């Protein structure tokens with residue numbers, strides 16, 4: 001079954017590090033945008049899906065009525081499996097009881113809260129609208145309202161972040177009723193406010209060694225606390241891995257609705273326009289047909305991000321040849337270096353391999 005992604009591109013204010021397609025001050029367009037989403041969804045009427053993810057942007061900026069319009073659309077247009085996972089991203093400072101009730105009523109059963117840090121100075125430097133207390137209370141409150149499956153996003157290697165503040169962030173996180181934690185290192189992207197500040201020498205960014213130390217500490221600490229790493233940046237209690245994101249990492253098909261969303265049907269990727277006005281007026285999407293080598297490279301790169309790694313059997317089923325006939329030399333080299341392990345059926349990165357994953361993954365392109 002496919003995954004369904006719906007992009008909500010509105011944010012209260014643009015965070016300084018953000019290069020996602022999201023706009024501040026355009027929420028006024030939300031009703032028209034939702035109409036356009038409905039039009040696009042109808043192209044997939046009857047499609048079977050078992051995971052739905054409303055991401056952004058800030059989906060929790062929408063009104064309860066708008067939230068219900070989108071959740072109703074999902075169930076009315078798509079054939080949603082009874083055992084579905086339905087996630088929505090929520091940002092602290094943009095959610096209230098009415099919105100949370102609409103989410104529950106609309107069938108949402110998983111919440112992903114964009115916390116990023118529990119340190120007020122760190123939050124301020126990256127331009128988030130919330131403080132740590134709001135983030136903490138948001139998670140507790142959502143749990144009290146009835147959400148059982150709550151994830152948070154954290155960021156590491158933030159400006160001025162120290163091991164002490166990272167440890168405090170992680171300790172605070174595990175004191176909350178969470179089933180899943182995503183922890184990404186900050187990347188200073190071109191075109192962001194943070195990049196300008198960085199180029200002006202205004203930021204004290206942890207260096208590569210500190211970044212690595214923070215990452216290793218995060219993996220070890222979360223494991224001790226029962227959050228098993230299942231992907232380079234994702235940690236979950238048993239059985240609480242994000243089924244939707246696993247579809248991306250295992251090359252499954254998905255439908256993406258909304259501005260800048262993309263879809264994958266096993267052969268082609270379809271890219272929607274990043275221009276919200278053009279999206280609302282129904283502009284055509286761009287189609288890119290993947291070659292066999294594109295598909296193989298994607299399968300390797302995304303599959304190796306997961307701790308479970310890549311199945312030799314799956315590779316043969318998908319591509320009709322042995323993985324060793326394509327990547328034998330590279331796999332042997334990384335096994336000898338202790339960076340990839342092989343258990344007779346699956347190839348996966350070792351702990352040392354995860355530490356240098358970027359370099360390894362590049363070799364499979």
Ligand code: SF4
Nearest residue numbers: 011014015018022057
């Ligand atoms: S809330 Fe998320 S999508 Fe919106 S500006 Fe901040 S990082 Fe970007």
